[in-house]
Amino acid sequence: MGLFRSTSMRSGEYLEGMINDYVVGKANKMRAPKSPSRLVAALTCLQFGFALYATFLLYYMSPAVDLRAKPDFSWATRIAQHWKQFIAQPHTLSSVQENPVITSPSVVCEHEQIDFLQKKSDDALMIRLKKELYGEVLEFQKKNSGTETLAELMRMESKWSSRGPKIPKITVILNHFKRKTLCAQLDSLLNQTLPFHHVWVLSFGSPNELALKRIVEGYNNPRISFISSSYDFKYYGRFQMALQTEADFVYILDDDMIPGKKMLEILAHVGGTDKYKNSVLGSIGRILPFRQKDFTFPSYRKFRSKEAGLYLPDPAYDITVERIVQVDFLSSSWFLSAQLVKALFIETPFTFMTGEDLHLSYQLQKYRNAGSYVLPVDPNNKETWGDSEHRLAYVSETTVIFKDVVQVRDDQWWRALSRGYVTQWAAMNPQKIDALFYAHSVDEVRALAPLLERFRSTVGRKAYIAVSGGSFCTCEEAAAVLKWPKVVCKERRFKIFDLGIGAISGGSNSEVPVLQAVYSSIKGLVKIHNPSLLITVADIDINIKNALKMAAESSINRTVLVLLPRPVIPKVLWMANLRPTALPNWNRMRISVNIITQNRASSLHRLLRSLQNAYYLGDEVPLSFNMDSKVDEATLKIVESLEWAHGPKFVRRRIIQGGLIRAVSESFYPSSDDDFGLLLEDDIEVSPYFYLWIKYALLAYHYDPQVSLPELSSISLYTPRLIEVVKERPKWNATQFFKNIHPNTPYLHQLPCSWGAVFFPKHWREFYAYMSSRFTQDAKQNPVQIPKSRTNGWQASWKKFLIDMMYLRGYVSLYPNFPSQASFSTNHMEPGAHISAKDNALKHDKVDFEVPLMKDDFTRLLPAGKLPPASKLPVLNLFNQAVSLKGLKAAGAKLGQDVIGCDEAEIVAVDHSTGLPRNCTKF
Incomplete structure (x- = not known):
């Protein structure tokens, strides 16, 4: 590689300045050379060192070298830093190799002949x-x-x-090969209204190297330098050279400009x-x-x-x-x-x-x-x-x-x-898709495949997958797992994105390049495609997870990162059935499990075992234990020893015995409008699918902006076999009752469930306010008497107050409905506050309460394999009679026994932030 700067009458000044920069400027640690021979030797060493460095650096940037295996430029960086004092200043890019013959531009210049008109x-x-x-x-x-x-x-x-007052320093880089335009370029640059700082003329592998060199000599300008090499560094050499400038700007020009x-x-x-x-x-x-x-x-x-x-x-x-x-x-x-x-x-x-x-x-x-x-x-x-x-x-x-x-x-x-x-x-x-999947390995592609395919096969849904590429997971490997033809990796159609992560990480052992590449690429894909969800496996590498999280948070359209445990992915295929408007709310809800227990240690152990075997979708699920003052030692030990992997564990114990009514009603209070409470007494057992049922229902009926169902106050896990509020307690079969609609349709019922139900925050606040205004020591003083309801005689029951409120204001609960009343919770009817062992034997037939638990994917049993639209849900009143939501409100208004008096065409409206009654409103 040859470096040349044209000489002039100012060459002595130039050399003197370079010597001062390099020698005298070293804090007087080095003395100025006293003889020309030492100067020449020093300059020769400098030139040789830089030529060696630049040749190696540009060789590694050349098309003849495959950097994909080892794209780590740290070695070049170290050398560059070491030699920075020699090469950073533009004027040190050249030295005198020979004594050129002084010529003029008019003698050496050549000009490009353009013998055609603009097309x-x-x-x-x-x-x-x-x-x-x-x-x-x-x-x-x-x-x-x-x-x-x-x-x-x-x-x-x-x-x-x-x-x-400030004039920027601009280094101009002219890259030349065959064209005869150098003189035209230099003439233009020398006549600029804003002068350049330096011009570097590059000649890499050019057959015209000598002619180009003579031209630079002819201009004899100390600001114009000539850099050449017999090797053709193609397109990246000029940019690598641009790194060496310390000017404010660099202006790189091809020889056609x-x-x-x-x-x-x-x-x-x-x-x-x-x-x-x-x-x-x-x-x-x-x-x-x-x-x-x-x-x-x-x-x-x-x-x-x-x-x-x-x-x-x-x-x-x-x-x-x-x-x-x-x-x-x-x-x-x-x-x-x-x-x-x-x-x-x-x-x-x-x-x-x-x-x-x-x-x-x-x-x-x-x-x-x-x-x-x-x-x-x-x-x-x-x-x-x-x-x-x-x-x-x-x-x-x-x-x-x-x-x-x-x-x-x-x-x-x-x-x-x-x-x-x-x-x-x-x-x-701007595009809009439902989901963008990310897989960093072939195994992750395999794990995500069922959900990806469900999205892609669902009418009206759109989903793509991005894979890491490189040595981690290539597009071709992913396509093979997905049983897609390899042509998907070549055709210019959105379906699968190979991010080529290896292009930046290479042989580096640092996690930073991978994190940077994943974040930057996914951020761009999110910006282009606006996915509602960014889905990956929960056990993905922590650095990749952080990169995906940052990319999702960069979205202006609320892209939500969903981290799914691999075992649950085949069980959440219903995600593709949700409306796109509901999907962004996937992580919004917080469902806590609140257990009421006292002295049934074996029952509590069974409940906890069923809870730990359930599928939680990677969500944080807080668990609280609510115990009265007379809790036994065995129960305390179970509570203390439990390790809950899905979220924080809270333990509460009353000092003064409060009874079941306080234990239940005080076990949960929402901290926000997205805080939902699941209440479970310890003789309940849950299905592995209970959380999936809750999440699916909340997203379909509560978090979908296109659905308006303000009457929905809770979601039951249990399907009753009796009509509970009628004195005779007749048997009832929901599957048979709804067979003309669909035998397994979910339904809305005015009766709240006490054997496993999740309660909504706004309605639970309302219940608190209602109960505090209606609770009396003597239950007979309660003014609410629902016609023909056996709840009127219930004493010290939190459920009675909730039934009263729901009746007066027209609220409902969502119930599951599957063959044999298979449910997401069951009641083992064990002796407790309401059911003594003696009463249990005489008045309660266990078969009427103990229902089978759902052990398999429940969505296949639903109408059309998914939850029906809210408008299609059948509605039952307190006595299991078909009615409309408006009819429920009319019955409550007619009773006219709410905390404030309203006309027959009105019901009480409340402040949802406090639960307190506000005014009467027409329905």
């Missing part, structure tokens, strides 16, 4: 399509971010205003504004393809297709950029801060053979949230143009038509879009 299309259809799309892009950007003209941009406040003389001033001004300081600016760009009607994306080279995207500016279709426009990537020139260049090297590129332009814009957006913009021009003033001779750049654009190159570039931009690159199509066409 103009006569295809009326294409002209119309291109202009339509460009107009749509501008209109969208104008509404969302603003699209300024050149004059408007120059009026914006800037750190680098031409009228300000000849900027107008105001270009540096314009670029610096725009780059210094708050709006565009975190951006890469250029003069030519491309907007990537839009989705077609068949939901696929075309090639960016598809002929006569509006969806193929845009090339800007495009003189062939008379498209001029007169307002700043955000594009998906820039071509031929890039103006950005030196710090932003580093983003290009975070991930290993898809290929080193092409596409550095897209890779830069993709990485800048992904890791720096930076945009790519084509600057506007004054059509009548070529001094404002970034490509004053656009025919050169247009030749480059139109000659990239080889099929293999087009295919590689198509694959590259599709990979970027699949990894979360928010293109202009994505910004203009």
Whole structure:
């Protein structure tokens, strides 16, 4: 590799400055050389060291080296830091290798012959399509971010205003291979209204190296340096060299770009504004393809297709950029801060053979949230143009038509879009899907497969899966597990996303690169597709979990992260049946289990065993024990020894005996409107599916914004076999009763359940307020007497007060209904506060209360395999008679025995935050 700086009459000053920087500036620890031989030796060593470093560094960035196996650049970083004192200052990039013959530009310059006119299309259809799309892009950007003209941009406040005291340092990098445009570029740069700091002319593997070198010599300018190598570093070498500058900005130009003389001033001004300081600016760009009607994306080279995207500016279709426009990537020139260049090297590129332009814009957006913009021009003033001779750049654009190159570039931009690159199509066409699944390993794909397939097979639902890629789980491996054809990994259609995590992590043992790559990619996919749920397995690596959590939280549309334990995934396929409007509330509820126990240790042990064997979906489920003062030792030991893995455990014990009415009613009080309480006495046993039933019902009937069922106050786990409030307690079979609708339809019943039910926060507060106003020591003084109800004679029963309130205000509970009254809880009817051993033998037949527990997936028994719409749920009054919700309210209003008096067409309305009665309201 050769480094050369043209000599001039100021070469002595230049060398003296370099010696002062390097030698004298070391705190006087080194003495200035006293002889020319020492100076030459020092400079030779410096040049050799830098040449060795740069050759190795650029070799590793070359297309001939496969970095996918070992993309760790830490070694290069260490060397760069070690040699920073030698190479950071632009003037140290060169040294005198020989005594060149002083020439002038007029002697050595060559010029590119452009013997053709700018191509103009006569295809009326294409002209119309291109202009339509460009107009749509501008209109969208104008509404969302603003699209300024050149004059408007120059009026914006800037750190680098031409009228300000600060002048930015700009290093210009000119990359040359064969074209004869160097002189034109240097002439333009030397005549800029804002002077450059340094120009580095790069010649990597160029057959014209000697001619280029002579040109640089001919200009004999200390700010212009020549850097060459016989090896062709292709497209990334110039960006690697850009890392070495300590200027404020770097301006990288291909050899087809000849900027107008105001270009540096314009670029610096725009780059210094708050709006565009975190951006890469250029003069030519491309907007990537839009989705077609068949939901696929075309090639960016598809002929006569509006969806193929845009090339800007495009003189062939008379498209001029007169307002700043955000594009998906820039071509031929890039103006950005030196710090932003580093983003290009975070991930290993898809290929080193092409596409550095897209890779830069993709990485800048992904890791720096930076945009790519084509600057506007004054059509009548070529001094404002970034490509004053656009025919050169247009030749480059139109000659990239080889099929293999087009295919590689198509694959590259599709990979970027699949990894979360928010293109202009994505910004203009926000998507909405129900679920995005993430799997980091093949086993995780296998675990998530049943739920993914259920979503994809459910009419009206849309779900995709993202896999880690690389050495963790490739798209092809995932497709094989899902029994999808491998073509899904190649076709440009949304279905599966391979994030290629190995491109950034490589051989590193640190968790940071993986976390960074997962977070950045998923954040982009979430922004593009707006999933209601982001679903993965609960035991996923903690770093991946944190990355997914951050990505979900970055969503402006409330994407919810769902962590599902692997064993429960096949049991929550009903998730796909929920309305999309209900899905975002998946994690919103908090269901606590509240146990009332005293001296039935064996019963408590059975209940706890059933609770620990249930499926909890990875939710936090607090568990509380509520014991009266006379609790026995065996019960205390069971409570103390229990290890509850699903959430916090609370233990409460009364000092003064309160009885069952206080033990139950005081066992739970909601802390928010999303706090639900499941009350269980210790002679209850629950089904493994009880929590799934509660969660499904809450999401379907309470958390769906499209459902209005304010009368629903609780969800029962139990299906009764008797009509409890009638004196004779006749037997009743819900399956038989509803056979004309559907034998297993759930139903709404005015009777609350005391043998396993979850109570809603607003209604439980209301119950507290109601009971406090109606509770008396003498139950006979209770003013509420429901006609023909045996509850009127109940004494010291919390349930009586709840029945009264529900009757007066028209509230209902949701009940399950399955064959043989199979339920999510059962009552073992053991001796207690209400049922003594003697009474149990005489008055209660156990078979009437002890129902079988649900041991299998209950959804297959529901109508159409899912919970019916709320409007289709049948309603029963307190006496198991079919009625409407309005009819229930009418009966309560007619009784007229609520805490405040209302007319017959009114019921009491309450303040839901306190539960206190507020006023009467018509129903």
